[in-house]
Amino acid sequence: MKRDYYEVLGVSKSSSVDEIKKAYRKIAKENHPDVKPGDKQAEERFKEATEAYAVLSDPDKKAKYDQYGHSGVDFNGQGFGGFGDFSDFADFGLGDVFEMFFGGGMGGGSRRKGPVKGADLRYDLSITLHEAAFGMKKQIEVPVSVYCTECGGSGAAPGTNPTTCSQCGGTGQIRATQRTPFGQIATTKTCVACGGKGTMISSPCSKCNGKGKVKEVKKIEVNIPAGTEDGLSLRYSGYGEAGERGGPSGDLYVVLLVKKDEFFQRNGNDIYVEIPITFVQAALGDEIDVPTLHGDVKIKIPEGTQTSKVFRVKGMGVPYRRGSGCGDQHVRVIVATPTKLTERQKELLSEFGKITTEGQQLGKKSLWDKVKDNVRDAIG
Known part of the structure; x- marks a missing residue:
């Protein structure tokens, strides 16, 4: 013969939902099969308390039980069986059992609560x-x-506290069951009253x-x-x-x-820059100041330097983030063609052109010079 549900949980008919839940949790934690494996008496107390909680925590079932006793909430002899029948758990609303002992719950309620x-x-x-x-x-x-x-x-x-939501009982979810040809299916949705928080605030903080x-x-x-x-x-x-x-x-x-940067270009820890030099500097050679991230440095321009010639300045690049030292700076010189020449300058350049070979002006042998060299080599 089944014991009275109020006696099982040690509560009275006037106890609140929170008091019923607190009493159930205490018994369930003490007698859960994971806590006392193999203890048949503890297992029976756990099942008994779970059945009592499923009824007394549900307002409709509690009202029927108060009026008709066990016959008002007859479960057709199904009982609470093993943990493999999820339709039973859905029917009795036992998500709290899973939340307490397995960290999941029906519908992930514990993740919302924790x-x-x-x-x-x-x-x-x-x-x-x-x-x-x-x-x-x-x-x-x-x-x-x-x-x-x-x-x-x-x-x-200040001076007040949030209260447990009366709609969801503090779970933040509303659970419902639906009968299908395959059994009962449990569904959950966020409680509209508390927005899933499980608590209500009557006096909000200003x-x-x-x-x-x-x-x-x-x-x-x-x-x-x-x-x-x-x-x-x-x-x-x-x-x-x-x-x-x-x-x-x-x-x-x-x-x-x-x-x-408008002047420096970075590739890894190396820096690349382009520096213009004059025709005279390129032809006769010079020493010029070149800006770097570390400050100006001098580099020597050899005579006869051609445009796009690249000079490497060691250690003037970006410091290594891991380790010591820096990358290098690569300086490409661009020979600038003079513009807006005076008549005298034009005269001198014209004279210069007459007394220099094409190879000298281009910085390499002319095609005719190469032909003459090839003929000379062939004759012996």
């Missing part, structure tokens, strides 16, 4: 090539949500309007490492959005975007 980490944030920070090369510290301001200090994140006005969070601008010092590449992401743990239900804050990812 702490949830806040969302991560991304901040794009533009920096110059010089800042990327040598590193520096920069302060940025990031708008982020934080727990309200007035209510401690509860959303309720500072956060009951949200439990407020927007705040955080000042963060970003340490840009020397040798930074374009797109490098720096992670700042805990500087993202505030979590849910006491969960930790998310992370902030600062993405460094290196702006294009």
Whole structure:
């Protein structure tokens, strides 16, 4: 003969839903098969308490039980059987059993109830090539949500507390069962009354309007490492959005975007530049000043230098982010053609052209010079 359900849980008819749930959880935790494996008495107490809770936690079934006793909630002898029959669990609304012991529940209710980490944030920070090369510290301001200090994140006005939602009993979900030719199927949906939170706020906090969070601008010092590449992401743990239900804050990812330089071009840790030189400098040679990220350096231009000649300046590139040393700078010289010549300059250049060979002017042998050399070689 079945015991009275109120006696099984140790509650009275006037007990609230929360009191019934609390009593059931205590018995279920103490007697669950995972806690006391092989203990038949504990298993029977667990099944008995689960059956009692399924009835007394449901307002309709509780009313029928109070009026008609066990006959009012007859389950056609199905009982609570083993854990493999999910239609039984759906029928009796036992998602809480799974939530307590297996961390899942019917429809993922525990994930909604437990702490949830806040969302991560991304901040794009533009920096110059010089800042990327040598590193520096920069302060940025990031708008982020934080727990309200007035209510401690509860959303309720100071001196008050959120109350358990009467519609879902604090689960944040409304469960229902549907009969099909294949048995009963359990369905869940977010509780409309509380928005899935499981609690209601009658007196919302005036500072956060009951949200439990407020927007705040955080000042963060970003340490840009020397040798930074374009797109490098720096992670700042805990500087993202505030979590849910006491969960930790998310992370902030600062993405460094290196702006294009109008003079220097970067390839890895090497720097490339183009420097114009005069016709006279190219022909006679010279020593010129060349700007680098590290400051001006002098390079020697040999006489007869041709346009697009590349000179390498060792160690004047971008510092290596890992390890010591720097890349190189590659200097391409471009011979500039003089313009707006005076009559005297034209006269001198014309004279110069008459007394120099084509090979001298072009910096290489002319086609006719090559033909003559080939004929000379063939004759012997």
